[in-house]
Amino acid sequence: MKIRILKHDLNESIQHVSKAISSRTTIPILTGIKLDVNFQGMTLTASDTDISIQAFIPAEDNNKQIVQVERSGSVVLPAKFFVEIIKKLPSQEIEMEVLDGFQTLIRSGSTDIQMVGMDPEEFPVLPSIEEDQIVTIPGDLLRNMIKGTAFSISANETSPILTGVLWNLNDSKFKFVATDRHRLASRTVGLTTAEDIRFSNIVISGKTLNELSKIIPDQNTHVDIVVADNQVLFKIDRVLFYSRILDGTYPDTSKIIPTTYKTELVLDTKKLSDSIDRAYLLSREEKTNIVRLQTMEDGTIEISSSSSELGKVTEQIEVVQFTGDPLRISFNSKYMLDVLKVVESEQLHIGFTGAMSPIILKPVDDSQSLYLILPYRTTN
Amino acid sequence: MKIRILKHDLNESIQHVSKAISSRTTIPILTGIKLDVNFQGMTLTASDTDISIQAFIPAEDNNKQIVQVERSGSVVLPAKFFVEIIKKLPSQEIEMEVLDGFQTLIRSGSTDIQMVGMDPEEFPVLPSIEEDQIVTIPGDLLRNMIKGTAFSISANETSPILTGVLWNLNDSKFKFVATDRHRLASRTVGLTTAEDIRFSNIVISGKTLNELSKIIPDQNTHVDIVVADNQVLFKIDRVLFYSRILDGTYPDTSKIIPTTYKTELVLDTKKLSDSIDRAYLLSREEKTNIVRLQTMEDGTIEISSSSSELGKVTEQIEVVQFTGDPLRISFNSKYMLDVLKVVESEQLHIGFTGAMSPIILKPVDDSQSLYLILPYRTTN
Known part of the structure; x- marks a missing residue:
């Protein structure tokens, strides 16, 4: 291999694939990035066995020479x-020039x-995936769905399946669900796919999805998703992102979501968020994060910890709408703040079915998102 | 105590004094900030016994009421x-209102x-310092002197005196020195003080000086420095910053600084910095940070690691000026980068007296700064 290459393009592709490099790998060859050069351009590959990322730099792009190949390799x-x-x-x-024994010379200025260098033959071969069923989704929408759900995955490796986000595609509706047994986040989006494309119980590591998010460019991009037996492939421009599908069956979460409420509130998202943030500051010092929400006789609600x-923090918030029974409920304020951070709607609907039952949060402008938080059982 | 106060002013003063709060204190009262209110305004105090900071908020400033005092306390x-x-x-x-038992009510919106709250009587009394000898120094100059020296203090608590910066004031020349035995930084500045003000062997914790730097505002401020028996007081606008003087005698560093050189180089600071940065990237992986500098027959120098x-990194740099003997020397590249980060001069003079003798760096535009790095003894 002997080439000249533009720093900007090489650097950009290195940044993409380096997201698959794990500092904790015990397999020496996976501490490296593989470069494959032919007269079409350079392909970079990195892998930590769970994720593999491949980026292609074309020899020429828009009549501009990016890689000048003297010898492939x-x-x-x-x-x-x-x-x-x-x-x-x-x-x-x-x-760049590769000599005997993979010794590599790099010259600049x-x-x-x-x-x-290391022997490219030792590098694992990427899975070959049949691309017969492709789901295409706008990049910013995919990023939003990841942001709106992945925060609710479990950090606990003892139930690995819950460290992932569940995907279902049915009747052109693409749904993401994440839960750690204390809270749940779900988002659904309608896609214009071929109607016969459907899948269920596809679970992908939340961490992996967050890494994927960083690679999706801000501009108008589309991401092609190919779901295979035990792998998902994401195609973003000239980057291929392979992720393992988590083994196991995701628990059925549909039954824990109440559909009727005893108390319903509509609140200003920002006001609620600011109030809970202050109450959280105090509850955090107690390590429990417990904050209490109580409906008041004057029609307002009180947030306290x-x-x-x-000491004590007490917050009064006016409600936009309040129907149903008076209520007094305690919950983990950190979980509530996590939800409020990803809600873009100005107003939020909260439904309760009692002090011991799940709290359901729905953005008023967005019927496709749902958040659930289990309350704390407190004595007072 | 019962007051109304503007959030902006209270918050600013809290930010200042909170720099004296240590999270590791074992003295409960020092986890707090003391508020003293009288009809002139509010004084806030925090202390970790090494540093104490006091900030004053006047009741009125520029005809604007900041604190409205109903009851002092x-x-x-x-x-x-x-x-x-x-x-x-x-x-x-x-x-804000303080009730019985120091219970404090805070209301906003x-x-x-x-x-x-806790009993203010338990809070330690700040040292009283005789203000007969005051040294006044522009804030940005003091900040610069701290930045240019404090990075060379020792991180090793076994020789506490070297964790400080040595101050000497003599004939209106104010000098800072810091060393960890492997490197040394010194800066001197001329001040227009009364000629009879002088002091020597005043050593102040480098960490404390870095905290002080953060409080000095960017605008045209002057800092008044009062040196007392075992304390230094800094007065910055309405903030008083007290620091303990470190016990012990600072070693005499004057003898290790050579005054004649066998080899002298003048180099472009940026070029040298970029080259050493690249060589450092490799040497860092070896944990030693060793980089070699070598004069070449064609009048350039080579930086390598x-x-x-x-593998290996080799850098060629053109020199602005080269006099004396050929040279080959090894040093800790991290120490060199630390110096290059604080040098503002475009060109740098480096003097050598042999491969085993201290390297002396002086900014070409600034005769008042001097940096010393001890070379590594390597076999080749």
Whole structure:
């Protein structure tokens, strides 16, 4: 392999694939990024076995030469050093040459680097995925669905299936669900797919989806999703992102979501968020995050928290609408704040079926999102 | 105590004094901020015994009422919660009232807070300092002198005196020195003080000086410095910052600084910095940070580092000026980068007296700064 390449393009692709590099891998070859060069361009690959990312840099793009290939070939270079040094090279042009034993020379301006390369034959082969069923989704919509659900996954590795986000596609409705048994988040979106494309019980690691989010560009992009037996492939421009599907059956969460309420509130999202944030500050010191919500006789609600050491916070909030029974309920304010952070609607509908039953939050402007928080059982 | 106060002013003063709050204190009263209110205004005090900070909020400033005092008094409030909740209160006006047993009510908009206060009598009394000898220094100059020296203090608590910055004032020349035995930084500045003000062997914790830096405003401010027996007092507008002087005698560093050189280089600061940064990336992986500098026959210099696992980086730099003997020397590149980060001069003079002798760095535009780095003894 012997090439000249533009620093900007190489760096951008390195940044993409480096998201698959794990600092904790015990497999030496996976500490590297694989480069494959042919006369079409350069392909970069990185993998931590759960995620694999591939980025392609074309030899020419829009009549601009990006990679000038003198000799094709492959090599695996140590990721951490490679990622950082390319960013800091002095010139916009980089020469790379692989010598015997995968010794790699990198030249830029008056900087000369010899890098100890590894054998590309040792690098795992990416899964081959049949691309017969493709779901296409706008990039910003996918990012939004991830943001609106992945925060509710379980951090506890003892039930691995709950560290993922459940996907279902049926009748062109694409639904994401995440729960850690204390709270749940779900978002549904309508897609214009071929009607025969459907899948269920596809569970993808929440962490992986957050990494994917970072790669989706801000501009108008579409992401192609291909679901295979045990892998999902995301195609974003010239980047391929492979993720393992988590093993196991996701619990049925439909039964725990109440459909009728005894008390219903419509509140201003920002006002509620600010109030709970203040009450949270105090409850956090108690490590419990417990905050209480109580309907008042004058039609307002009161948010409060208390700590024997520090004192008490009491907040009065006007409600936009209040129907049903008076109520007094306690919950984890951190969970509530997590929901309020992703709600974009100005007003929020909250439904209660009693002090021991799930709290259901729905943005008023968005019937496709639903959040559930289990209340705390408190004695007073 | 019963007052109304503007949130902005209270918050600003809280931010200042909270820099003296230590999360690791074992003295309960020092987890609090003391408020003292009289008809002139409010004084806030916080202390971790090494540092004490006091901020004053006048009842009126520029004909604007900031504190409206109905009843004077004092209380100590739990710092962490107080600092965060005041920032987040909904209204620009805050009411505070201290009840029996130092129970404190705070009201703002529709937020009500009861805070468990502590007895102000338990709070340590600040040292009284005779203000007969005052040194006045522009705020940005003091900040610059701290930034240019404090990075060279020792992080090792086994020689406490080296965790401080040495101050000497003599003939209106104010000098800062810091060293960790491997490197040294010194800056001197001329001040227009009364000629009879002088002091020596005043050593102040580098960490404390960094905290002080954060309080000095960006605008044209002057800082008054009062040096007493075992305390230094900094007066910055309405903030008083007290720091303990470290016990012990600072080592005499004057003898280790060579005054004649065998090799002298003048280099472009930015070019040197970029080159060493790249060589550092590799040397860092070896944990030693060793980088080699070598003069070449063609009049340039070569910067290089190598790692058996990763490879080698070689950098060629043109020199502005080169006099004396050829040289090959190894040093800790992290120490060199620390110096290069604080040098503002475009060119740098480096003097060497041999591969085993201290390296002396001086900004070309600034004769008052001097940096020393001890070389590594390497076998090749």
